[in-house]
Amino acid sequence: MDIGALHFQNPEAFWLLLFVPLLIALYVYRQQRRKSTIKFPALALAKKAVPSRRVKFRHIVPALRLAALVCFVVALARPQNAMEVEYTSTDGVDIMLALDVSGSMSTLDMLTNAEQSKLGTMNAERFWKNGDFWKYSRLGYAQDVIAEFIGKRHSDRIGLSAFGARSFTQCPLTMDYGSLLEILKASDDLARDTLVNNRTAIGDGLMNALARLKMSDAKSRVVILLTDGRDNASVVPPVRAAEVAKSLGVKVYTVGVGKKNGKILAFQQNPWTGDISWGERDITPEEGIDEDVLKSIASKTGGRFYRAENKAELEKIYSEIDELEKTEIETIAYARYAEKFYPWLLVGALLILLELILANTRFVRIP
Incomplete structure (x- = not known):
């Protein structure tokens, strides 16, 4: 039986409270049956008689006894404070994020029309020099979407490896998502260093991620590889890296970013003055993604x-991967009870003690 936050282990004890109104009725009946007479020499003197405080508060002693009885009944019902405890067992997924930070990831070809119009009104040279353009680049959008993906995971270990002309581990597998997000945010610093070297080592990037997952004992191990180009710098060919992933039981999702064709917003530099301004350029076939290789890796x-x-x-893609790679969570809930009958027992005992003191002192009855 629960009343508010209290749970009563022996609720049947409350049946004893039915005797309370009976005891009250019995007390009233006995008071009415009791008749005391005092002779006064004159009626006027009787009218002037004022009841003393002792007479006015004569019912306090039986009231204390009755209150003590109620306290003892509540204590007998064993009130308890229930505290719900949950034990959660998770089979997390170990995820390595392999991110392309080659120079081509600075391309501004994933803009919406509104964003492109907005950038066109800004000072191109200042925009280039202070690096604000990165948040509108392929890498900038990838960072935003990956950060959202990390925010949706709760019980997984996630790591980050980056690759351009070479590959390296940015962050090993961790559940410290705060630190991971800070490292991810700084990935554009790596891309700045690779602007003059527009080579991409997809195979080595995948191998680096696999090296971090090799010793993992997680039930599910995954690599999410994002790139905008084709492999032209790897020591280990991408297809060979895919075979290694297969032998390790690691699933690889490959994500290609960037427009397939058309014109894109770009910086252009005046060869005579060195001034930087906005312009447009066509996407060349050499810039395209090697879809066949990425499809082969995934397959x-x-x-x-x-x-x-x-x-x-890109947001839709990472949301789909998030749904595909769900963590198995088993939750067992149970209640832990803390006994709360002691205060009721103590109050009842104090009321009985107070009743005895008053009954033998202030409200002592003289036969």
């Missing part, structure tokens, strides 16, 4: 290949 490892030409498509 060999049981993953999927995705293509995103704008931020909205």
Whole structure:
């Protein structure tokens, strides 16, 4: 039986409270039966007689006894404070994020029309020099979407590896998502260093991520590889890296970003003055993603290949991967009870003690 935050282990004890009104009725009946007479020499003197405080408060002693009885009944019902405890067991997913930070990731081809119009009104040279353009680049949008993806995971270990002309581990597998997000945010610093070297080592980037997952004992191990180009700098070919992933039981999702064709917003520099301004250029075939290789990697490892030409498509892709790679969570809930009958027992005992003191002192009855 529960009343508010209290749980009563022996609620049947409350049946004893039915005797309370009976005891009150019995007390009233006995008071009415009791008749005391005092002879006064004159009626006028009787009218002037004023009841003393002792007479006015004569019912306090039986009231204390009755209150003590109620306290003892509540204590007998064993009030308890229930505290719900949950034990959660999780089978987390170990996820390595392999992120392309090559110079081409600075391309501004995933803009919405509104964003492109906005950038066109800004000072191109200042925009280039202070690095604000990065948040509108392929890498900037990838950072935003990956950060949202990390924010949705709760019981997984996630790591980050980056690759351009070479590959390296940015963050090993961790559940410290705060630190991971800070490291992810700083990835554009790496891309700045690779602007003059527009080479991409997809195979080595995948191998680096696999090295972090090799010793993992997680039930599910995943690599999400994002790139905007084709492999032209790896020591280990991408297809060979995919075979290694398959042998390790690691699933690889490959994500290609960037427009397939058309004109894109770009910086252009005046060869005579060195001034930087806005312009447009065509996407060349050499800039295209090697979809066949990325599809092969995903197919060999049981993953999927995705293509995103704008931020909205990229968000949809990572949301789908988030749904595909769900963590198994088993929750067992139980209640822990703390006994709360002691205060009721103590109050009842104090009321009985007070009743005895008053009954033998202030309200002592003289036969």
